[in-house]
C-alpha cells in the first residue's frame with residue numbers, strides 16, 4: 001500500500017493534515033524557492049509545490065508525495081516570507097486597510113500520475129497604526145510566514161474579513177486536498193483496513 005509523504009517542514013501543514021486522520025510521514029524538502037516573477041501567482045505556487053514534491057519523490061518512488069506553497073499577493077506583487085523585521089513592517093504597512101489574496105498551491109504525485117491545483121482566498125486587513133504593526137512584528141510571529149502574518153495566531157486581530165477557504169490562508173486547503181488524495185487511494189479507510 002502506498003504511504004503518504006508530506007514534503008514540508010511547515011508545522012501548520014502538519015497540523016492541518018493531521019486533522020484528516022491520515023497517517024503520513026514528514027520529509028522536508030530543501031529545494032530553492034527562486035522563481036521568475038513573470039509567472040502568475042497561481043503558476044508560482046503550483047510550480048513550487050511540484051518542485052518540493054518531486055524533490056522528495058526521488059527518495060519515495062513507490063509512495064504518494066504532497067508538496068505545497070503559499071504566497072500573499074497585493075496589487076500584483078508577490079510577497080513571501082519577510083527577510084527582516086523591517087521587511088515585515090513594510091509588508092504589513094502595505095497590507096493595512098487593504099484587501100490582498102493568499103494563494104496556496106498543492107502538488108500530489110505518485111509514480112503513475114501527478115496533479116497540481118491552487119486555491120485563492122481574499123483577506124482584508126483593518127487599517128493598522130504604526131504602533132500596532134511594530135507591536136505585531138515584535139512578537140516574532142511574522143518571521144516564517146508569507147505576507148508576514150499568521151491568521152491562526154495573534155495575526156487574526158489584523159484581519160477584518162476573509163472570503164474563501166480559511167485553511168488555505170494557514171497553508172493548506174485541507175478540504176480539497178483530502179478529496180484529491182482519495183483519487184490516489186490515500187483514504188482513512190484504506191489505511192486502517
Ligand SMILES: Cc1cn([C@H]2C[C@H](O)[C@@H](COP(=O)(O)OP(=O)(O)OP(=O)(O)O)O2)c(=O)[nH]c1=O
Pocket residue numbers: 007008009010011012013028029033052068069070071072081102144145146147149150151152155169170171
Ligand atoms: C498568510 C499565512 C501564511 N502562513 C505560512 C504557511 C506557510 O508555512 C508559510 C509560507 O511559506 P512556504 O514556503 O509556503 O512554506 P514553508 O517554508 O513554511 O514550508 P515548506 O516549504 O517546507 O512546505 O506561511 C501561515 O502560517 N499563516 C498565514 O496566515
